[in-house]
Amino acid sequence: MAESWASSPEARARMKSNKSRDTKPEMALRSAVHARGLRYRVSAKPLAGVRRTADLVFPRAKVAVFLDGCFWHGCPTHHTVATANARFWADKVETNRNRDRDTDGKLAEAGWVSVRIWEHEDAAEAARRVEDVVRARM
Numbered sequence: 001m002a003e004s005w006a007s008s009p010e011a012r013a014r015m016k017s018n019k020s021r022d023t024k025p026e027m028a029l030r031s032a033v034h035a036r037g038l039r040y041r042v043s044a045k046p047l048a049g050v051r052r053t054a055d056l057v058f059p060r061a062k063v064a065v066f067l068d069g070c071f072w073h074g075c076p077t078h079h080t081v082a083t084a085n086a087r088f089w090a091d092k093v094e095t096n097r098n099r100d101r102d103t104d105g106k107l108a109e110a111g112w113v114s115v116r117i118w119e120h121e122d123a124a125e126a127a128r129r130v131e132d133v134v135r136a137r138m
Contacts, residue, residue, distance in 0.1 A: 021043045023067075029055070029117065033130050038058070038134055040057060046064040046107060054066055055067045060138065061137040063113050064112055065117065073097060073118075117130075
């Protein structure tokens with residue numbers, strides 16, 4: 001059996017318990033966007049054949065919304081550096097950032113717009129930004 005990436009069994013259990021969707025920030029954003037009268041797909045792949053999932057997708061407007069976690073995507077304001085297994089986590093965050101840029105590029109090439117929101121952003125303000133982009137593209 002391969003060695004675990006986790007620094008301890010407890011760390012592994014904590015990381016495995018993290019939800020990939022329906023988090024509190026995501027639910028707040030979805031509620032705020034819905035309250036603005038917009039309808040969307042949840043946790044959908046905007047592009048066929050590309051293994052990338054957006055948190056909110058507006059297919060007609062070709063807008064994909066990503067709610068990025070401060071730790072996982074390296075928020076310039078709130079990202080904290082891991083003390084245990086530091087090299088692994090630094091590489092992981094850098095890989096995530098590179099994939100985010102690649103995803104945005106692939107979407108742009110296909111005529112889509114990516115909206116990136118940090119998990120710490122105010123949901124009502126983020127929903128206004130999403131609405132502005134979606135309505136401008138309709």
